Amino acid sequence: MTTPLEDADRTARPAVEVGVAVIGAGFAGLGLAIRLRQRGERSFVVLERGPDVGGTWRDNTYPGAACDVQSNLYSFSFAPNPDWPRTYSGQPEIQAYLRDTADRFGVREHCVFGAAVTGARWDDAAARWHVQTTAGAFRARVLVSAAGALADPAYPDLPGLADFAGTVMHSARWNGGHDLTGERVAVVGTGASAVQIVPAIQPQVASVTVYQRTPAWVVPRRDRPVNPVARRLYRRLPAVQRAVRGAVYAAREVLVLGMAKQRRFLRPVAKLARAHLERQVRDPQLRAALTPDYTIGCKRILISNDWYLALGAPNAELVPAGIAEVRPHSIVTADGVERPTDTIVLATGFAVTDLPIAHRIAGRDGRTLAEVWDAGMVTNRGCTVADFPNLFLLVGPNVGVGHTSMVYMIESQLAYVLDALQTMGDEGLAVLETTPTAMAAYRDLIARRSRGTVWTSGGCRSWYLDRHGHNTTLWPDFTFRFRALTRRLDRENYVGTPA
Secondary structure: OOOHHHHHHHHHOOOEEEEEEEEOOOHHHHHHHHHHHHOOOOOEEEEEOOOOOOOHHHHOOOOOOEOOOOOOOOOOOOOOOOOOOEOOOEHHHHHHHHHHHHHHOOOHHHEEEOOOEEEEEEEOOOOEEEEEEOOEEEEEEEEEEOOOOOOOEOOOOOOOHHHOOOEEEEHHHOOOOOOOOOOEEEEEOOOOOHHHHHHHHOOOOOEEEEEOOOOOOEEOOOOOEOOHHHHHHHHHOHHHHHHHHHHHHHHHHOHHHHHHHOHHHHHHHHHHHHHHHHHHOOOHHHHHHOOOOOOOOOOOOEEOOOHHHHHOOOOEEEEOOOEEEEEOOEEEEOOOOEEEOOEEEEOOOEOOOOOHHHHOEEOOOOOEHHHHOOOOOOOEOOOEOOOOOOEEEOOOOOOEOOOOOHHHHHHHHHHHHHHHHHHHHHHOEEEEEEOHHHHHHHHHHHHHHHOOOHHHHOOOOOOOEOOOOOEOOEOOOOHHHHHHHHOOOOHHHEEEEEO
16 A cells, blocks of 8 residues: 555656557557567556456456366467466466566566556647556557456446445455355356356355356366376477467367357257256256256357256255345345355456446547447457547457457457557558548448357347447457458558658
């Protein structure tokens, strides 16, 4: 905690001048920082609100936290790790990888930790971004938001939650100092974090009650330790690991055939999920409650070997009834049943379709991104917005994927941003800005490719869609097509102002 004198000194200091200011030190922010260093750029900072790099992999420390994409694909292509311990890595291994990568490529020295961005506004006269943070002010020629979509937890509006006398924690803000042993724990939600938390805590708690709104499709997790021989081979012959990465990417891309093209290609996946459920859940009543009534892929497909087993344990209960209210020592569901509770775990996901960082970035006319996006998030290539000059978004609208690695999409965007910066340098531009026409065309492209996909017509309501029912989260096609779209800056869709 800072003292009033330190706060006053920080406020009094002049703004630090930089060429590029990057918000966030997760995969996206670190990836851009590394690429900037490799280009010889030194005038940039990475503004990170936390105490270390890692982003969501630093913050999500809940029991059982792990990635649902294979390690060889969920890593930078330019920084392979031959020593992944398992096919699917856990949170500690991924966080260690990001820390090591930041150090190895020398970008930690560009990071300003404890620098939460409180506001950023464009100064048209100076052609600069004025960025206010809890670590001081910065003036940047270019601003890049790499805050990500999985940065800020979404909290449910449950009547009485504020008056609960026990412990309440969100999965993304886990209280590691709180011992759950022997407690009556309520887990709200049945998404990706819940299917990892519940099996991890079920053996130690007195009881675990899972409050489900919608059941998820779950397939087996084909996880295993990586053979030491394979690790040695990856170290000596990196091309072998690249080939494995390519094979994993291709196998996952096949899912798009069923999700966005022909539903019949999803039938084998649905059959696998049903068999998994039937094999692990013998109780017909519990099995019925866990059976989805929508097309597989409409919501995120989850992977777990022990989710169903944990729910079938003697000290576990699945409650499909909605929560009516939270009382100081219990939870009451819509059917009137009251269940004593000591700790509530909110496994309720993130603010994805209403990005918190959008409320803090104001463009040329003083309006924030959130205000401009009130009717829905619209961009050009998921990266730029008209009237927000020299601003680039990484992991922005319609860049998300539900079937493969976000790191692949991030690297695609890095190429786009770097080409934009190269274009500004080559043409001597002080300002580069996309056009409303380009954004409208891209919005129409997303709408066309989303039409008829499992995400918009699969019979479910997911965080992929905004409150208007529009897909503003996912890229609705093969990811190699997104890479082709972002390989180079579409210069014809930008207006440049010479320095």
